[in-house]
Amino acid sequence: MLSIKNLHAAIEGSPILNGINLEIKAGEVHAIMGPNGSGKSTLASVLAGREEYEVTEGSVTFKNKNILELSPEDRAREGIFLAFQYPVEIPGVSSTNFLRTAVNQVREYRGQSPLDAVKFLSLMKEKMKLVEIDQKLLSRALNEGFSGGEKKKNEIFQMAMLEPTLSILDETDSGLDIDALKVVANGVNQLKTKDNATIVVTHYQRLLDYIVPDFVHVLYKGKIVKSGTKDLALELEAKGYDWIKDELSGATV
Amino acid sequence: MSKDNEILEELTSREYEHGWSVDYEADEAPIGLNENIIRWISSKKEEPQWLLDWRLKAFEQWRKMDEPTWANVHYPKIDLQSLRYYSAPKQKSKSKKISDIDPELLKIYERLGISLNEQKRLQGVAVDVVLDSVSVGTTFKDTLSKLGVIFCSFSEAVTEHPDLVKKYLGSVVPATDNYYAALNAAVFSDGSFCYIPKGVRCPMELSTYFRINAANTGQFERTLIVAEDQSYVSYLEGCTAPQRDENQLHAAVVEIYAAKNAEVKYSTVQNWYPGDKNGKGGIYNFVTKRGICAGDNSKISWTQVETGSAVTWKYPSCILKGDNSIGEFYSVAVTNNYQQADTGTKMIHIGKNTRSRIVSKGISAGKSQNSYRGQVQVMKRATNSRNFSQCDSLLMGDQCGAHTFPYIDIQNPTAKVEHEATTSKIGEDQIFYCNQRGISSEDAVALIVNGYAKEVLNQLPMEFAVEAQKLLALTLEGSVG
Numbered sequence: 205m206l207s208i209k210n211l212h213a214a215i216e217g218s219p220i221l222n223g224i225n226l227e228i229k230a231g232e233v234h235a236i237m238g239p240n241g242s243g244k245s246t247l248a249s250v251l252a253g254r255e256e257y258e259v260t261e262g263s264v265t266f267k268n269k270n271i272l273e274l275s276p277e278d279r280a281r282e283g284i285f286l287a288f289q290y291p292v293e294i295p296g297v298s299s300t301n302f303l304r305t306a307v308n309q310v311r312e313y314r315g316q317s318p319l320d321a322v323k324f325l326s327l328m329k330e331k332m333k334l335v336e337i338d339q340k341l342l343s344r345a346l347n348e349g350f351s352g353g354e355k356k357k358n359e360i361f362q363m364a365m366l367e368p369t370l371s372i373l374d375e376t377d378s379g380l381d382i383d384a385l386k387v388v389a390n391g392v393n394q395l396k397t398k399d400n401a402t403i404v405v406t407h408y409q410r411l412l413d414y415i416v417p418d419f420v421h422v423l424y425k426g427k428i429v430k431s432g433t434k435d436l437a438l439e440l441e442a443k444g445y446d447w448i449k450d451e452l453s454g455a456t457v
Numbered sequence: 458m459s460k461d462n463e464i465l466e467e468l469t470s471r472e473y474e475h476g477w478s479v480d481y482e483a484d485e486a487p488i489g490l491n492e493n494i495i496r497w498i499s500s501k502k503e504e505p506q507w508l509l510d511w512r513l514k515a516f517e518q519w520r521k522m523d524e525p526t527w528a529n530v531h532y533p534k535i536d537l538q539s540l541r542y543y544s545a546p547k548q549k550s551k552s553k554k555i556s557d558i559d560p561e562l563l564k565i566y567e568r569l570g571i572s573l574n575e576q577k578r579l580q581g582v583a584v585d586v587v588l589d590s591v592s593v594g595t596t597f598k599d600t601l602s603k604l605g606v607i608f609c610s611f612s613e614a615v616t617e618h619p620d621l622v623k624k625y626l627g628s629v630v631p632a633t634d635n636y637y638a639a640l641n642a643a644v645f646s647d648g649s650f651c652y653i654p655k656g657v658r659c660p661m662e663l664s665t666y667f668r669i670n671a672a673n674t675g676q677f678e679r680t681l682i683v684a685e686d687q688s689y690v691s692y693l694e695g696c697t698a699p700q701r702d703e704n705q706l707h708a709a710v711v712e713i714y715a716a717k718n719a720e721v722k723y724s725t726v727q728n729w730y731p732g733d734k735n736g737k738g739g740i741y742n743f744v745t746k747r748g749i750c751a752g753d754n755s756k757i758s759w760t761q762v763e764t765g766s767a768v769t770w771k772y773p774s775c776i777l778k779g780d781n782s783i784g785e786f787y788s789v790a791v792t793n794n795y796q797q798a799d800t801g802t803k804m805i806h807i808g809k810n811t812r813s814r815i816v817s818k819g820i821s822a823g824k825s826q827n828s829y830r831g832q833v834q835v836m837k838r839a840t841n842s843r844n845f846s847q848c849d850s851l852l853m854g855d856q857c858g859a860h861t862f863p864y865i866d867i868q869n870p871t872a873k874v875e876h877e878a879t880t881s882k883i884g885e886d887q888i889f890y891c892n893q894r895g896i897s898s899e900d901a902v903a904l905i906v907n908g909y910a911k912e913v914l915n916q917l918p919m920e921f922a923v924e925a926q927k928l929l930a931l932t933l934e935g936s937v938g
């Protein structure tokens with residue numbers, strides 16, 4: 205589904221991603237871990253098409269399309285969803301209005317007719333249950349004054365509404381209390397099908413108890429330096445990153 | 458950075474959609490401004506002597522006045538002698554009934570999307586249409602007159618209701634109030650008149666649609682609204698003009714009189730031609746609007762959505778004379794390319810327990826300059842008066858300017874005046890967030906801007922809120938890469 209080959213990206217001339225290779229197939233869950241500043245959010249942004257990041261080398265294909273050529277909105281319409289590490293606030297715009305615009309533009313791109321108000325609202329109701337989000341929150345302006353946890357929950361709610369093929373969750377677990385974490389993980393799991401895939405960026409093994417990954421990758425200095433199964437996350441939890449850094453410097457010296 | 462610049466470039470690509478003009482036979486005054494022209498206009502309109510005298514007195518005073526320069530707007534000096542002060546489409550019939558209007562003129566309005574056919578009209582909206590210097594027709598007159606509501610062109614009011622006009626004309630905006638108001642008093646050609654008798658709640662929106670068509674002609678209209686005790690009216694004005702390389706002057710005056718317990722809601726959707734992307738052409742919109750809450754418990758509410766004009770100079774104001782009276786000002790002003798707007802309000806608290814509320818939302822894009830100028834004045838007698846002002850500026854790109862000039866003058870210690878101001882930028886973060894959900898950048902800007910202006914747009918009558926939203930989006934269309 206997603207194939208990243210030798211991806212290099214820079215911002216304002218300074219390289220951040222230094223040759224990422226990653227293959228993701230339908231039905232898989234991949235966890236990406238790594239120390240602060242290693243480039244996890246950058247990778248997510250590059251996949252979503254943020255223009256500040258310049259792709260200097262490599263390729264990314266998604267469902268056999270070169271997505272590097274697509275605008276951010278077209279990538280979204282193709283089915284890439286990013287749950288932001290820091291969701292932005294849009295004052296005065298209700299979540300309902302925002303999502304209705306989003307859902308209908310995605311539908312238009314896919315050649316589907318727009319949802320009328322009744323259908324849209326019933327879709328909202330259905331998805332609200334899935335992520336146990338309060339209706340009151342959705343009638344407020346998008347993310348404005350939302351607590352950290354509420355913002356994260358709202359990201360997953362949007363994901364549920366848009367039914368993406370590839371979801372990238374950038375530290376969605378940070379800032380969630382234990383109950384909310386379970387709810388969010390439960391929502392993500394329910395949205396999982398054999399046809400879609402998920403990338404979970406996290407610092408904590410705990411989330412991976414709920415969203416069980418097929419693969420775990422460690423990103424360090426803009427490169428995937430180690431890949432493994434769920435056990436790798438447990439090992440990282442126990443030992444931190446130093447042993448990987450040591451291994452690396454041992455290998456290069 | 459680079460994205461911002463792209464935003465700006467794209468922004469300039471929008472075409473003004475009402476920029477066409479049509480040819481029709483016109484009755485025109487000779488070019489120039491002097492006493493004879495004023496006499497010419499007055500006699501053309503078959504006005505009574507008192508009105509001619511009133512005009513001439515205003516002109517006399519005007520000649521001693523200087524053009525104001527305090528506003529934060531810059532434009533070459535206007536050669537008032539090179540303008541024409543009257544141009545009217547020749548009409549075969551004198552009747553102001555829509556059914557008698559020249560079909561050619563009706564077509565102009567059809568093209569603007571304003572159907573004057575009463576059957577096709579939005580239910581519950583009566584319209585007076587002013588083309589260049591004269592009113593060409595008013596809809597729903599019969600329905601309104603059954604209630605005693607007078608809604609007609611200013612000229613017609615002078616003939617049909619001279620006592621009312623005489624009583625209120627210049628009572629809120631004196632003939633010599635300021636440079637442009639005095640000029641208007643001298644040469645005004647038409648406008649709308651509206652009178653709501655005691656105890657009547659006007660059952661439909663009243664609206665005037667102004668259209669400048671003729672070249673090189675100034676438009677000077679006057680609107681006078683009188684709301685008697687316990688009455689209510691909601692009034693809306695809209696306007697467009699052809700796209701021309703020369704600047705055109707529009708200097709209107711609006712006066713509102715609200716008696717005891719009366720309420721007047723005045724909404725404007727201003728879409729005069731703003732000039733091209735290089736700042737060539739466009740309307741100079743120098744307007745004086747003022748209402749007086751003369752009676753106790755009266756209320757005047759101004760709502761404006763300003764998207765057009767090359768230069769705007771406009772401060773719809775309220776004189777809160779009656780005790781417990783309320784003044785409101787809700788404004789969204791969008792400037793793009795080289796547009797300049799200096800707009801705001803004055804709230805003059807005279808009566809006890811008077812309240813005013815100011816909500817101003819500026820949006821600047823391109824190389825435009827957008828200023829809020831507001832004055833809150835609390836006089837000695839105005840115990841327990843309250844004012845709340847919220848002035849927000851939203852910037853798109855880094856080549857435009859937003860300025861706030863609040864003036865506060867309090868002479869009564871019991872007054873409570875609050876002022877809040879914010880400046881924000883449409884963030885790339887916000888646009889990207891929308892993009893990531895599948896929303897195009899253009900729609901993202903429309904969403905963000907409409908969200909930002911929501912408090913003001915909510916004040917508009919329903920039918921027009923939708924129009925205004927579209928207009929905001931259109932003004933900023935192409936604003937992102």
Ligand SMILES: Nc1ncnc2c1ncn2[C@@H]1O[C@H](COP(=O)(O)OP(=O)(O)OP(=O)(O)O)[C@@H](O)[C@H]1O
Nearest residue numbers: 215216220238239240241242243244245246247289
């Ligand atoms: N706009 C920018 N300008 C300059 N440097 C940037 C910019 N954005 C990211 N960086 C740098 O790129 C590196 C990678 O950042 P990124 O946000 O991708 O890290 P991360 O792995 O997501 O970290 P965290 O775990 O703290 O979220 C960091 O050193 C960061 O400072």
Ligand SMILES: [Mg+2]
Nearest residue numbers: 244245246289
């Ligand atoms: Mg990050």
